[in-house]
Amino acid sequence: MATQHSQSVARMMMAPAVILLLGWMLVPLTMTLFFSFKKYLPLRGGDLGWVGFDNYVRFVSSSSFWPAVATTLIIVGGVLVITVLLGIALALLLDQPMWGQGVVRILVIAPFFVMPTVSGLVWKNMFMDPVNGFFAHLWRFFGAEPIQWLSHASMPSLVMIVSWQWLPFATLILLTAIQSLDTEQLEAAEMDGARPLGRFWFIILPHLARAITVVILIQTIFLLSIFAEIFVTTAGAFGTKTLTYLIFQRVLESQNVGLGSAGGVYAIILANIVAVFLLRVVGKNLDA
Amino acid sequence: MARATTIRQKTITTIIAWTVAMVIFFPILWIVVLSFKSEGDAISTPMRVLTSAWTFDSYAVVQDRSDYFKHFFNSVIVAVGSTLLGILVAVPAAWSMAFVPSQRTRGILMWMLSTKMLPAVGVLYPIYLLFIELGLLDSRTGLVIVLMLINLPIIVWMLYTYFREIPAEILEAARMDGAGMRAELLYVLTPMAIPGIASTMLLNIILAWNEAFWTLNLTAAKAAPLTAFIASYSSPEGLFYAKLSAASVMAIAPILVMGWFSQKQLVRGLTFGAVK
Numbered sequence: 001m002a003t004q005h006s007q008s009v010a011r012m013m014m015a016p017a018v019i020l021l022l023g024w025m026l027v028p029l030t031m032t033l034f035f036s037f038k039k040y041l042p043l044r045g046g047d048l049g050w051v052g053f054d055n056y057v058r059f060v061s062s063s064s065f066w067p068a069v070a071t072t073l074i075i076v077g078g079v080l081v082i083t084v085l086l087g088i089a090l091a092l093l094l095d096q097p098m099w100g101q102g103v104v105r106i107l108v109i110a111p112f113f114v115m116p117t118v119s120g121l122v123w124k125n126m127f128m129d130p131v132n133g134f135f136a137h138l139w140r141f142f143g144a145e146p147i148q149w150l151s152h153a154s155m156p157s158l159v160m161i162v163s164w165q166w167l168p169f170a171t172l173i174l175l176t177a178i179q180s181l182d183t184e185q186l187e188a189a190e191m192d193g194a195r196p197l198g199r200f201w202f203i204i205l206p207h208l209a210r211a212i213t214v215v216i217l218i219q220t221i222f223l224l225s226i227f228a229e230i231f232v233t234t235a236g237a238f239g240t241k242t243l244t245y246l247i248f249q250r251v252l253e254s255q256n257v258g259l260g261s262a263g264g265v266y267a268i269i270l271a272n273i274v275a276v277f278l279l280r281v282v283g284k285n286l287d288a
Numbered sequence: 289m290a291r292a293t294t295i296r297q298k299t300i301t302t303i304i305a306w307t308v309a310m311v312i313f314f315p316i317l318w319i320v321v322l323s324f325k326s327e328g329d330a331i332s333t334p335m336r337v338l339t340s341a342w343t344f345d346s347y348a349v350v351q352d353r354s355d356y357f358k359h360f361f362n363s364v365i366v367a368v369g370s371t372l373l374g375i376l377v378a379v380p381a382a383w384s385m386a387f388v389p390s391q392r393t394r395g396i397l398m399w400m401l402s403t404k405m406l407p408a409v410g411v412l413y414p415i416y417l418l419f420i421e422l423g424l425l426d427s428r429t430g431l432v433i434v435l436m437l438i439n440l441p442i443i444v445w446m447l448y449t450y451f452r453e454i455p456a457e458i459l460e461a462a463r464m465d466g467a468g469m470r471a472e473l474l475y476v477l478t479p480m481a482i483p484g485i486a487s488t489m490l491l492n493i494i495l496a497w498n499e500a501f502w503t504l505n506l507t508a509a510k511a512a513p514l515t516a517f518i519a520s521y522s523s524p525e526g527l528f529y530a531k532l533s534a535a536s537v538m539a540i541a542p543i544l545v546m547g548w549f550s551q552k553q554l555v556r557g558l559t560f561g562a563v564k
Binding site for chain 2: 006007009010011013014016017018020021024025027028029031032035090093094096097098099100101103104105106107108109110111112113114115116117118119120121122123124125126127132134137138141164167168169172173176177210211214218221224225227228231232233235244247248251252257260261264265267268270271272274275278279281282283
């Protein structure tokens with residue numbers, strides 16, 4: 001059906017999108033690569049020449065590199081574990097018959113639509129503030145000393161904030177997946193005397209495997225680059241400096257562009273490793 | 289289908305589910321409450337907060353002191369503008385990929401998706417530099433362009449999955465009846481495509497409204513949308529709970545409402561069709 005003519009029309013219709021994205025990808029990437037091999041300090045002498053792989057070596061050997069890696073892993077890992085486990089539990093719960101199901105669903109997914117700067121600040125001030133925050137009042141009510149959340153328990157606090165934002169996403173996707181499960185299969189299992197736990201383990205969980213994979217991969221991509229939540233809460237202090245935040249500070253705050261660009265290249269490589277797996281899962285769906 | 293559930297079971301589920309939902313929703317509920325209190329009451333104990341007088345003052349003050357609606361307007365322009373521009377570029381692309389697929393279609397789609405995964409921080413400086421050179425720093429035009437580009441892959445993908453669901457036989461039938469290319473587009477495809485386009489726009493307005501990396505790094509006082517404006521409260525100003533709450537409520541309310549209408553599209557759009 002697709003004639004020579006329609007093929008060339010199709011190509012023309014695709015051209016703007018392809019050209020724009022190609023430019024968006026290639027121009028900045030080339031520049032980042034270019035800068036990463038230079039000693040480039042815009043505020044302190046500008047372009048100071050080629051330095052080979054110096055920036056790459058210095059970025060990983062700086063004292064803030066490994067802590068940043070650890071912080072990144074804790075945030076990504078912590079949020080993934082919490083959102084996936086609670087997400088499964090919530091999805092199972094929301095799938096049960098109940099009164100006001102629609103409203104419950106709306107309340108549960110609401111945090112996803114709160115802009116990151118708002119949720120960061122609301123948690124920081126209204127809940128985690130050690131003097132006037134909600135938690136401080138709650139702790140005092142029970143006679144306990146309020147916790148200095150963002151300074152003394154900075155990582156758990158951050159993981160909590162980000163999990164609150166992403167739990168709705170995991171729940172919604174897992175719920176969609178559960179609802180696509182063939183109920184006859186479940187009923188058959190029930191008839192055969194399978195207990196709830198057995199039904200969950202042998203029927204529901206395998207059915208969810210693909211959705212869980214998608215949740216993990218997509219969240220990993222987004223979590224690797226969370227920024228605003230840290231920016232407005234701790235600004236990278238108290239051991240909350242992730243790789244993304246470290247690169248941001250190198251590039252814009254200390255204006256060491258060469259070093260930051262080398263970091264950027266590392267971040268791109270890291271994201272690509274995750275992306276390869278995600279693309280494989282998504283690609284499978286295209287063939288179906 | 290109908291599995292027998294007793295009233296008791298249903299009651300228990302309802303109670304648990306509502307409790308959990310309220311815990312998750314509580315932070316949002318709480319800032320709504322705080323936004324209607326005076327600054328003095330807003331920092332007192334939760335019991336006092338609930339029993340103290342209600343007032344609209346914070347909403348008025350936020351506008352007077354910080355030109356709130358300028359930033360609100362920036363958000364609207366940036367979110368809607370980038371979405372419209374994206375749709376304009378993406379519709380032809382998605383249409384041709386869905387109806388005139390070639391061997392390369394799959395590869396192009398996957399490649400587009402991969403550009404979405406490029407970490408923003410990796411290209412922060414180049415974009416920053418280009419913005420300075422082109423005079424786009426702290427301009428709405430610049431933000432519209434960047435947000436259009438970062439969301440373009442999602443727009444193309446969503447439209448593609450919607451367009452692919454339009455049965456090709458309908459086109460053939462229209463052709464048999466002598467419909468030309470133009471009639472085919474106008475009377476057959478457009479009506480069927482509009483719901484998909486509308487859903488795609490809805491989700492992308494939400495994503496653009498909440499985007500908080502480029503908006504924070506590429507704007508200052510002039511073009512700052514709400515994401516960046518609210519971030520200015522991270523300074524000691526944040527201690528004004530009632531005002532921060534009022535500003536936050538106004539910033540999230542419109543998008544919350546849109547979000548509730550777009551639950552289904554959210555799943556499709558953010559999983560690139562992998563979960564439906």
